[in-house]
Amino acid sequence: MTEDSMFDLTGRVACVTGGNGGIGLGMAKAFVNHGASVAVIGRNESKLHSAVNELESLTSPDKVMALQCDVTDRQAVEDTFKQIASQLDGLDILVNNAGVNRRADEPHLLSAEDWQYVIDANLTSIHTATSMAFPYMKQRGRGKIINIGSMMSIFGTAYAPAYAASKGGVVQYTKSCAVAWAKDNVQVNAILPGWIVTEMTNQFKEAFPDRYAMIVGRTPAGRWGEPADLGGTAVFFASSASDFVTGTAVPVDGGYSVW
Numbered sequence: 001m002t003e004d005s006m007f008d009l010t011g012r013v014a015c016v017t018g019g020n021g022g023i024g025l026g027m028a029k030a031f032v033n034h035g036a037s038v039a040v041i042g043r044n045e046s047k048l049h050s051a052v053n054e055l056e057s058l059t060s061p062d063k064v065m066a067l068q069c070d071v072t073d074r075q076a077v078e079d080t081f082k083q084i085a086s087q088l089d090g091l092d093i094l095v096n097n098a099g100v101n102r103r104a105d106e107p108h109l110l111s112a113e114d115w116q117y118v119i120d121a122n123l124t125s126i127h128t129a130t131s132m133a134f135p136y137m138k139q140r141g142r143g144k145i146i147n148i149g150s151m152m153s154i155f156g157t158a159y160a161p162a163y164a165a166s167k168g169g170v171v172q173y174t175k176s177c178a179v180a181w182a183k184d185n186v187q188v189n190a191i192l193p194g195w196i197v198t199e200m201t202n203q204f205k206e207a208f209p210d211r212y213a214m215i216v217g218r219t220p221a222g223r224w225g226e227p228a229d230l231g232g233t234a235v236f237f238a239s240s241a242s243d244f245v246t247g248t249a250v251p252v253d254g255g256y257s258v259w
Ligand code: NDP
Pocket: 017, 018, 019, 020, 021, 022, 023, 024, 041, 042, 043, 044, 045, 047, 069, 070, 071, 072, 097, 098, 099, 100, 121, 148, 149, 150, 151, 192, 193, 194, 195, 196, 197, 198, 199, 200, 201
């Protein structure tokens, strides 16, 4: 392997859950630009359609696909991975990125339904997708699993206790899989995005101007991130460059978490 080829993803097949927008699409574009075949999955059909159009503009159309799939539905995930592996020829890279949030003024005010909705989408779905993807990787003799955490994997928040619990769980789950599958040449790492402008957060500036200003003020980089800011770390974790890196959780946050 030369230094140039270390980040090359040619011949690798990636699936990005929630890859039809925001951070997921940012990572999917970076994979495509490094030569990978990429499948994005999500629930919203029109977002899937425009995501695949964007990806097709960057590579050969037979190297990208978009599939409707709810990651909380085990059967749907199993069927979707089968389709991806058959159409794109295997599955080497899984990015567990799909996520949701539900807020309440204080933890005890978050309803049981909202709690379950967030845990199912952010945490249980990762176990489902990872369990379904691992056999493809084992068969291939290599694999990369990238789980998307959050600053809430590190910090607590009064307003989003289920989100914080799920994202804390993502890091521990990452470590457990990393320990289990090092012997199979499957590396498992987490990325912890800082504050990134996406559909999930784009109301934030208007709805909570004081908190928006506080975040910018305490971020050494002095700005919110963009989905493209996640691309480099995602390519690193997806590529041979990270073959001896497993079980880590790397903040991509403009320095927000270091002080
Ligand atoms: P978006 O809302 O833009 O993206 C979330 C994605 O998850 C959507 O593409 C959505 O697809 C998908 N999704 C949600 N639930 C399901 C489901 N049940 N099945 C399939 N797909 C689902 O937000 P972001 O891009 O910001 O979020 C991406 C990840 O990054 C999340 O895990 C989030 O927690 C994390 N993150 C975001 C931060 C930020 O500041 N933006 C900070 C830290 C972490 P669809 O619309 O089709 O349902």
